[in-house]
Amino acid sequence: MRVALYEAANVMLTRLVNGSALKSWALAVANRAGMRNAKVALARKLAVVLHRMMRSGEQFLRASRTALSHAEEFDERISRRRNTAGHGTSPAGAKSLPGRWIPLGR
Template identity: 40%
Template sequence: MICIETRHAKAALNTMLNKTARNDAKDITQMMRTGWFRAVHVKSESAQTLRALLVARKAMLGKVLDMENMIRGLLRPFGLKVGEISVGRFDVRVRDLLAGKKELEAIAAPLLDVRSAMRQQLARLHRVALTFRATVDDPRFKESTNVGARFGLTPRRYQSGQTGRIGSISKCGDELTRAMLYEAAIAIVTRIPKNYKLRLWGLRLDRKKGPKRAATAVARALAVLLHRIWTSGTTFRFGAGGKRGRVAAAV
């Protein structure tokens, strides 16, 4: 069985004047007969299971944050501000603020219990950080540098005659993995105190191009690095680096 790339097929079908179910079937048959299609990788069942787990984790995390923000919003009109607090101390902080206020405590207590139960269930899913592996499924890329384009982290290009433009990133591919790589890149540049070539390269880009472009570039380099580690079976070394320090080597 061959699965074809949907955007490529849609662009081909849009060239036809009369769009009907019969014509679509005939045109798809013609595409397959002439070889004018692009085959896509079909993910394994294990990868799809991991993907379902990651989507469930993201949805549950969003609901937990919504619950915490709602509790904050309920207390704010009464002059009770939770403030910046760790996840583990959120419940204690809210109950301390509500001490002696029986009516408010009766309202907030069920919400805190629900929030606590959701946090406990989220902890069971939070341990799995396999977004990259679940999306790629099989490290089939011939060049590790091609992984960035797979997740839409390479810039768009338009060229026609004497016109040539380079735009923002394409944002093709999996949105969840792209977001995870971007968040990890921001953490590398802004939060991790240890200096190594990937981070130092990102800091230089931050000063020259700004934080958003720097984070995007580091996210693309991180995708290449993860693929290289996966295919070579090695571990990350803080002291190593590629040419001109662009990507920390995993060899």
């Protein structure tokens, strides 16, 4: 699986992929840390996306909305599902994020 993810990252970075937010992000990483590190970082990001899709059962949709807005919508649905499922709440003064909490006022 690791080899396939690395190869997918290599193809995304070395071949023409139009309008990919992931490629833009990985190229910024490549400018900071080098192409080899960018490929590994992109492979990991692809693994995280695939894992989230498998856990939620969500289908891949190539749509016009941005990946960020789609991710925010997904996080909101997960938060609503957790709140209605009777899970514990975050401590007072904390920003609610799926699966974790971050104290405000640092």
